[in-house]
Amino acid sequence: MTGTTHEFFTVKTVQQALDDLLPLLTHIPAHETLPTVQARGRIIAEAPRAPLDLPEFARSSMDGYAVRAADTFGATPSLPAYLKVAGVIPMGARPDLRVKSGHAAEIYTGAMLPEGADAVVMIERTQAIGDGEIEVMAPVAPGENIVQIGEDVAAGDAILPRGQRIRPQDIGGLLAVGITQVTVTARPRVALLSSGDELVPPAMTPSPGQIRDINAYVLAAMFEERGAQASIHGIASDTFDDLYGKARSSLDAADMLVLSAGSSVSVRDLTREVINRLGAPGLIQHGLAVKPGKPTILAVCDGKPVIGLPGNPVSAALVARQLVLPVIDHLQGAVPVRPPSIRATLTHNIASTTGREDSVPVRVITNADGTFSAEPVFGKSNLIFTLIQADGLVTVPLNSNGLRAGTEVTVYGL
């Protein structure tokens, strides 16, 4: 090391870097077909269409009487319509009666409308008068209190768009029209490799000078939460041979490799050299216009993304959110969604520098009037507990040199 050692790289914004990276990813995991009931959180690969109308038959949406609407026209409490009750519609079966003019059939919510009837009178608008007759005290319009065939969804309609993450209600929509199998994208396999001579596995007691490797575990949990299958490939030492060997086998067994390397310049150089040897075209970007996370490395090796994250756990976690989660979404064909956020008033000034986007951990405080305040969590940017004490992130935009206390800001969930 000499006093003139510097890193020369031109930073890009995260979006610019992603715009360069994503088109080069030719290794996209295949689709798979799953039982719909097991597909929560998975991504729709092929937009399913309704194979049938829902409902398949006109249903009553009330307890009451199935009638011909015309028979009720002009009915009032003082001048009711008199109808003869022809029978009761069974639940879950085709009615075996036909409602003729002057007749009604007792019907319950969800039952199939009998032939002849075109409306349902709510029971509250009727009065039994004995001898199998009722008074109807208010008119109904044709179609009233009925769910028509195909009113929920029509045969042939697209049910869910490609790229949507399946929510509980989406499972319901698929099952409602009998789609019990659904084609979803595969969960990308993300290999995680740490490097650093100072690292030991978390279950080991570190000797003086050593620390526990946590990045692989934080990142694995974050990626799993997003839908990936994460695999942890241990710790490589800071030598080319060991790091290259472990990176090679990790990447070969996965759809993507995320390295978390030490933060010294020489280790970053080593990481870059290793990544560049994993496949063509290799390195495409070193340096992002973000803080923390500037010395991040992006590469594409034989169609697969390889990301080198800083060793600093805060940098690794925050740049992974911004950069790696969108890559995972891309690999699993997920349409980007708005991350959950709230609006809050900043309690303290945040200093920044133009030309980079800062992520600042904050605590969200609920004020007496129901509004929110965002209080920056102070502490050096390499302290993992700043992220644990925080419940949100505030972003200082690229072209801003800071945010003043009192500014209304968007706080993203952390």
Added chain:
Amino acid sequence: MTGTTHEFFTVKTVQQALDDLLPLLTHIPAHETLPTVQARGRIIAEAPRAPLDLPEFARSSMDGYAVRAADTFGATPSLPAYLKVAGVIPMGARPDLRVKSGHAAEIYTGAMLPEGADAVVMIERTQAIGDGEIEVMAPVAPGENIVQIGEDVAAGDAILPRGQRIRPQDIGGLLAVGITQVTVTARPRVALLSSGDELVPPAMTPSPGQIRDINAYVLAAMFEERGAQASIHGIASDTFDDLYGKARSSLDAADMLVLSAGSSVSVRDLTREVINRLGAPGLIQHGLAVKPGKPTILAVCDGKPVIGLPGNPVSAALVARQLVLPVIDHLQGAVPVRPPSIRATLTHNIASTTGREDSVPVRVITNADGTFSAEPVFGKSNLIFTLIQADGLVTVPLNSNGLRAGTEVTVYGL
């Protein structure tokens, strides 16, 4: 059925109903201890404390030279301090040298500070001049570019509060201080039972008059997402014996029972009667001041919650979000969290009635200026596809008779 059949019940708000229900729940699942790396999404049962300082030794946060700060006082590019380089600090080991006055030791980011040194000079502020000597061109203060012992977290400090859901970074914080096992609350076992003579399992082809049962699957997915273990116990017919028998065995095998019954008055009466026989004290509330979801039944049976949801899938899903998820949180000891939400401008009027809280599905549209609009999804309130087309919910408060187009509203994620 006669024309005078009505349901008589006094509605309560969801919060009032929960306030009545939760104190009666004496059957709370036990805690369990898990490997920390498998604890994502689980709820902290016992607040862990740091067993050691993090870091356990003072570390450099820069590449540069470990020095005695006093040796650099007054240094400038034109009048640098001259220091002799005594050696290099290895990564991951205790330094075997001591920095004396007039000396410096080469050090990398993350390495252990050697004895004698009290600061690190960034390499960019130094110049190697040969003969093992460097010029230091700027002063450093004591402690500068160092992470001190216990600065991230101090031994004895609480790491995570009881009731917190474990996030990826929390796994990192636990592992960083060597906590590889964590005590979390058990996942509540929620039994789901559907009833209705018109229902068939989703994989069956319904005959005329029949429909597929989807509520159990929508609710199971929603409850699993919240951390519960859901089990689906099939479909009971609308007879006391069948419904009671299945409800009894379902509840016995679980920590909670959620029934989704038909929407007709007679079926609701049957459900209430069955629930009331499952244990003491039985029924505690029938009727919530919400739309949809008014005819919801709450009971406590021998210390376990039993909830009877409407059969209408939209009602069932929406009232489950408001009522059942808080019960699951309670059973798993989770501190309530702010549901994700955004602020948006309503595009259309929403009518309501005072005395009930309405949940209205909306689509969120991103406007050109980055703000959001919320567009109500129109359609009858019992159409499941209104929830599938929606990506958020707007709430019309209890004491409001509607919201005007143009109002700024909070949209909750759906």
